[in-house]
Amino acid sequence: MRTYITTPIYYVNAVPHVGTATTTLLADAQARYHRMQGLDTWFLTGTDEHAQKVSDAAIAAGETPQAFVDKVSQSFVEAWKFLDCRYDTFIRTSEDRHKDVVREVFQRLEKSGDIYLGVYEGWYSVADETFFRDTDVDDNGIVKETGAKVERIREDVHYFRLSAYGERLKEHILTNPGFLIPDTRRNEVLAFIEQGLRDIAISRKNAGWGIEVPGDSSKVVYVWFDALINYLTESGWPKNPAWNQTWPATAHLMAKEIFTRFHATLWPAMLMALDLPLPKHVVGHGWWVVRDEEGLLGKASKSKGNIPTPQAVVEKLVDASGANPLVARDALRYYLLRDIRFSDDTEFALSMLQSRYNAELGNDLGNVLNRVLKAGYFGGTLPTEAALDAGLQADALKAKDAYIAALATYDWGTALQAVNGLLACVNRYLATTAPWKAAKAGNAADVDTAIYNALEGVRFAAVLLLPAMPHAAGEVLRQLGLSPDVASGDFDRLTTFGALPFGGQTAVGDVIFPRLAFPVPTVEAAPKAAKSEQKSSGETKPVDQTSPAADATSSEITIDDFIKVQFRIADITHAEKIEGAKKLLRLEVQLGEEKRQIVSGIADSYTPEELIGMQIVVVYNLKPAKLRGVESQGMLLAATDEDGKAILLQPAKRVVSGAEVR
């Protein structure tokens, strides 16, 4: 049975940035760790290419979609190469092997009744690749949440019976505590399921790009339904009899925005419908948020979506430290793995990277190596014998235990912290044993003991760091006279304290982590391909978290603002509950000659009967909006009492219907 780890397949219309990179790095480090343990490890990443906007972008660029995705997919290949992410497969949804599986899934579910034909009328956002309901869209045809434009579509579409799987899914989540990581997301998913799952439209009109629905070439499979299946495609299901060696996946890793709806709900439901086992872990991490480097402008000035590319960051590190580019690249790997959090967003700042780099890589790791290798009392040949220091040995094993425990939940931050703790122990050990003093005193045996144990501690730590920093940790090993190449299954042997061979020859080398000079220069952000392109990308979203409150110096408005709002007196001529809604009433009102319909959420405060005949105040020039499918042409004014009940505002005396209020 394989250990099968996946990243999302990334959307091909944005350049990989440090957010996307983090997901891939988590997978890469984890895969390297498992390989080192000797597990049969399979690491998949790839690109998601069947989106309508991909097709649109290609046409805009005067290319065929396939040529376009070929090109852009390559930028991901290059980014992962740059970061030395060693995936086993790079899957592309435009591959035939994937299309075949998608069709197979479609047909099976159609046969089982989990997919049925229906009519969809509503909004679709190409930018988000998502269907929206009326309440998600404002009056200008803009999705409230994402700011994307929508188009009205009415077409026959296939639906997936997602609603049928809520209970089973909930049961699975409750009985498998490690299924969804972290807990905060798990809670969200449970809440999401408990409020009731709706069937989801999974086909669209065929615009010439995508996987055709079997038996109906006028449609293509909805991109998300298509994309998620890639994880299964890789296993060879259903034709390859050995598919169950790869499936179920051990872990799907991703950023938080595609966790709840897709990977923790839709995908498991699809698998349940297919009668296939669910992945062991679904892991979501938070986003990197970027703000101006000096922080002088405070939280409100977080830059808009300017999340840098890995290449740009590394370039700056090299400039600022003179480090080997591969070391600088590993320093970025280290920082991203060390500081990303799962339950929350994390601030991305070069000053923080610098802090980690100088403190943990330079001062602790790099320096502790040098203070022995370059010491006058050390000649470059390891002692031929030395007793293990029990205290340091215990420290090493403790770090290893903490490391392993953390990685059981993909928590690289904690794992790397444990390694750093070990390095601190080695530094302390050297301060205590002071081999330079023993050397002066002519105490050769004590010198040997100190040298051996200290270097062994460094070696031990370097092995644990190998998955996070393949080059830099390898360089540490090389300077210790060891091979940086670790064979599969070597983990236990290499993390035995005392594995450093006696009598070896160390290698002279440059300072591995030269200190970063102050101040850190700023980094140019990744070019932004399109607005709000990140929604279904499976990548970390560039951040624009500027809060409205932070921008507004106050909530005051001018008289000019106020004048824009027209209030009128209206007579309620009819009122009734809206079926299926708890709080909504549909009111018919008379404004002079004009009749209007208003939807209001006051059913818990007023009965329809008592409303009829009342005179109320309404906002007259509010753009109509649909609530629960019913158009509301205005809004009524009401106060809220201490119980949260609505108290309607009424004129003190009856006035003529439609009268203006000033």
Added chain:
RNA sequence: GGCGGUGUAGCUCAGCUGGUUAGAGCGAGGGAUUCAUAACCCCUAGGUCAUGGGUUCGAGUCCCGUCGCCGCUACCA
């Protein structure tokens, strides 16, 4: 509106099922040292543990209210 989370030293964060003087790292200050990348080692940081009540012999850690922030979700007009 509902649900979930969160508010702990200048900064970033730990603090499980309540129990001696509230912790770590970074930064800052002091000391020591000189093997090393002005690194390392030691000491110090006196933070009303957001706030107001409550339960308890005892609460950062449980309960209720309030304020701020974040996330999810909605029938927010």
